[in-house]
Amino acid sequence: MTLSPAFPLPLVVAVFVVLLGFVVWQLVSRGNRSRRLSWSLRAAMVVLLLLVALRPGVSGGGGVEATTDVDVFFVVDTTTSIVAEDYDGSDPRLDGVRSDIVDLVEAYPGAKFALLSFDSSAIVRVPLTSDATAIANASEVLAPEITIYSTGSSISQANDLLASTLERAEQAEPDRSRIVYYFGDGEQTSSAPVESFEDSAQFVSGGYVFGYGTDAGGAMREQTGYYDDDKSDDGYVTDDSGSPARSVIDEQNLRAIADQLGVEYAHRTAPGGAPRADASASSIRSDSDPSGGGVIELYWIPAAALVLLVAAEAVVVLRRLREIRAAADRQGSGA
Template sequence: MTFLPVAPWPLLLVLLVAVLAAIWWNPSSRTVPGESRATHWRLTAAALLLGLAAVRPAVPGEQVDTTAANLNVYFVVDTTSSIIAEDYGDERPRIEGVAADIAAIADALPGARYSVVTFDQDARVRLPLTTDTTALDAAVETLLPESYEVSRGSSVTQAKDRLTSLLEQAAARAPERGRVVYYLGDGEQTAAEPPAPFDVAKGLVNGGAVLGYGTTEGGRMKATRSRFDSSRSYIKDPSTGEDARSVISEDTLRAIAGQLGLPYLHRESGDSIDPAVAGIDLERFGTSEQIERQKVLARRELYWPLLIGVAGIAAWEIGAAATALLQTRRRKEAGP
C-alpha cells in the first residue's frame, strides 16, 4: 500500500488530534450520557475516516503503457509588467497566451522533464526539473509580474546566466537527454543599456523556439503593486499622464532566436502549437523502446470508500438531528 497525503503528515496529525479533542472535551462534566456518547463515537469514526482519506491510501493496480520523451524542457518566461499588457486575443493579458502555450507544449511532449525560469530585474528558477505536470500547471498559474512600483527596468536577456548554468548542469549529469528551450516574452527592453547577447555554448540547446506575444499597437497594463496584488487601475506613462502601452519588439525577439539557434514564432490566440514543437528531434533523444514505452504501475485509490463512510455518518447525524427537532416541536405543541 502507498500513500500520497494531501498535506504534510505532521499537519494532518495535528488537525486530527484537534478535531478529536473538540469532539470529546467537555469541561462541564466528566461523564457523557449514553445517547451523547454514541454521537461522540460516530463523530470520532467520521474524523478517523476523513483523516485516513486525507493520506490517500492506494494499492498497486494494472500496468499501463505511457509515452515518455527523453527531454529536459526549459521555459524561460518574461514576468516584467509588460507581460500583462492587454493585447492578446480579445484584449486579454499576454500571460494568458504564455500559460496556454506552456500547457500545450507539455501535452505535445509527454513524459519530458520541465523547468520554469522567470526573469524581470532578476532571474529565478520557479520550478526545478520535474515530470510532474501538476507542479508545472501550478507554477504557471501563479506567474505574476513584478511590482511596477519597484521596477527599475529589465533586460530581455536577464535569464541568460541562470539558463546557461542549468543547461551545463543537465549536460554534465545526463548528456543523453535532449535540452529544449522555449523563450516566451515580448522583447521589450526597459533597461537603460542595450541587452547583452543571449549567447549559450553551442550544443547545450537541442531545440525549442522563441515565442513572441503582443502587438505593434500595444496594450495597457494593470498596475501590480506586489506579486499578489493587482489593482484595477492602469500603469501611467509619466511623460504624458496617459495609460502606458507596451509594444512587442519582434526585432529583439528574432535577435534572441538567432543567438540561441532557434526559430522565432509570433503567437496569437488560437494558434496551433505544432510549429513550436515541429523541430524537436525525438528520433535523436527518445526513440528507444526503453525510453518511449515505459511500464507504469497505476494506483487504485482507496480514499473514496472512506469518504462514502464519512457521508453515511453525516447522513445519520443529520437524520438524528431532524428527528430530535421534530420530537421537540411535537412536545411543545402538545403542551403541559
Template sequence: MTLLPIVPWALLAAMGVAVVALTLWAIIRGPGRGSTVRGSTGPKGSVRPAAVRGAAVALLVLAALRPGWPGTEARTAVADVDVFFVVDTSTSMAAEDYNGAGTRLSGATGDVMAIARELAGARFSLITFDNKATVRMPLSQDATALQTAMTILQPQNPRYANGSSITGAGALLKERLAAAREQHPGRPALVFYAGDGENTAAEAPVTLPVDESSVSGGAVLGYGTGQGGRMKDPSDTEAGYLQDKGSGQDAVSRIDEGQLKNIASQLNVPYVHRTGNQPTSDMLAKAQPGALTPTNDDGPGRVELYWLLALAGFLLALHEPVRHLIALREVRSLPSRAKEPLA
C-alpha cells in the same frame, strides 16, 4: 480504425490458427465420453460448447490486436528529453493585447502547458525573469507542479520594477543547461523562451551566454502587437491602468520582434509570434524537436475498443462453468428422484 497489437503479429496469427483448428477438432470429435449434461449427446450438443469456447478465445485474440479509433488530441509520449521554459514576467507582460484583451502572460501560460501536454514524459524546468532571474521549478516530470507554478505567476509589480533585460535569464539558463548535461550526458535539451522582447534596462541586452550546442531545439515565442496594449496597475484598487510619466496618458507596451528574433538566432531556434489563434501543433512543428523519441503510447486522445472484445470473450467464457454447475446439480438430484414413490 487502427491496431496496436500487444504481442507480435506472428504469434497472434499462430494463436488464431490454433483456435480455429482446435474448435473444428472438438466439433468433429463429437460429444465427450461420459457426458452427463442433458442435451449434450447429439451433434448439436457437441457443436455448441465447442463453438462457444472457440468464440471466446477468438475474441480474446482480437482484443490482443488492441483496436481503436485515433483521437483528435492524441499526445506523443517522449523519453530522455529536458525542456526548459524561460518566461518573461516583467511588467510589460501584463499588457492586454493577446488574442483580444488577454494579457501576454496568460498567453504564455497557455502555451507552456500546451507544450507540456504534447511532450508528456519529458522533464520540465521553469525559469522566470524580470529585474532578476529565478528558477521557479527545477527539472521534474511533475507536470502538475509546472501547472501550479505557471498558474500563480504574476507580472512584476511596477513599484519594484527598475528595468529588465530580455537576456537577463541567460546566465541562469546556461548554468541549468550545464548541470543537466553533467547529470545526464547526451540527454537532449529543448528551450522555449516566452516574452515580448521589450528591453527596459538602461543597458542594451547582452548576448546570451548559452552554448549553442547545448540546445537541441525549441522556439522563441513572442507575445504582443505592434499597436501595443495597456497594463493594469496592480496597486490600483479600482483596476486602473499604468500611466506614462511623460504624457500622463495610459502607458502602452509594444512587442519588439526584432529583439525576439535576435534571441532566436542566438539559441539557433525559430521565432514564432503567438496571437492565440494558432494551434499548438503549428508552434511545435517549427520548434525543431528532432530529439524526441515517439512511442506507441497514444495517450488519452485514442478511443480504445479492445476492452469491448475482452468483455464479450469473458461473458462467453462464463458459459462453460455455468454448464458444469447445471450438470452437477442434475447429478446430485438423481438419487432423490430415484427414491420418490411411483404415482
C-alpha cells in the same frame, strides 16, 4: 518507493546534515522547555524539507508508458509589460504564455520540465521535474513584478541562469535532448546593454522564441501585489504625461534571441496551435512495465506538513514580538 531528488543527492545530503546538526545543537543547548519545543518543531521542518527535496514516489499502474528523453526549459518574461492587454484582442499577454505552456507540456509526454522566469532578476521557479502537473500549476500562478519595484526590463536578464541550468542538466544526463522555449515581448526598457544567449546554444537541441504583443501595443495594469474583490489590480501604468503607457512588441529583439539560441521564432496572437520543436526519434520510446506504468509523486505530502509547521512557527514569532513590544512599552511608561 522511488526517489527523484530535485537537486544532486550529495548536495541534498550535505545541506540536510548542516541544517540538522545546527538544529540538534540548539535543541541540546536549550534549557527552557518551551525553547526545546520550538527547536523540536524546527528539527521536524528540516526532516520534512529533506523529504520534499528527495521527491519520493510510488509506482503507478501497469501498462505501456511513453518516455521522452527530453528536458524542456520554459523561460518566461514576468516584467510589467507581460500583462499588456493586446493578446487575442484585449487579453493580457500572460494569458497567452500560460495557455501555450499548458499545451506544450501535453505535447511532450514523459519529458522533464523546468520553469524559469525573469524580471529585475532571474530565478528557477521549478527545477527539472517529470511532474507535468507541477509545471502547469506553477505557470498558472505566474505573476508580473510589482510595478513600483520595476527599474526597467532587460530581455537578456535570464541569459546566465539559463546557460548554467542547461549546463548542469547536460552534465547530469548528457544523452538527453534539451529544448528551450522563451516567452516574451522583446521590449528592452533597461539602460543596461542587451546581452547574448549564445552561451546557451551549445546545450540546446531545439526550441522556439514565442513573441507576444502587437505593434499598436497595449496598456498595462499596475501590479500592486494585492487584489480587490474582482481579483484585478486597479489603474494602469502611466507615462510622463499621465496617460496610460503602452507596451509594444519588438520582434527584431526576439528574432535576435532566437538566432543566438539556434531556435525558431513564432509570433503568438491567440490560444491554440503553438508550434513545437520535435525531439529526435531516438529520444522517444515506449516502455512496457507491468508492475508500474509511471510514478505517483508524493512530495506534496511532506510539503503540506511543512507549510503547516511554518505557519505555526510564524504565529509563535508574531506572539513573541508582541510580548517584546508590550514589555518595552511597560518599561517606557515606568520610566
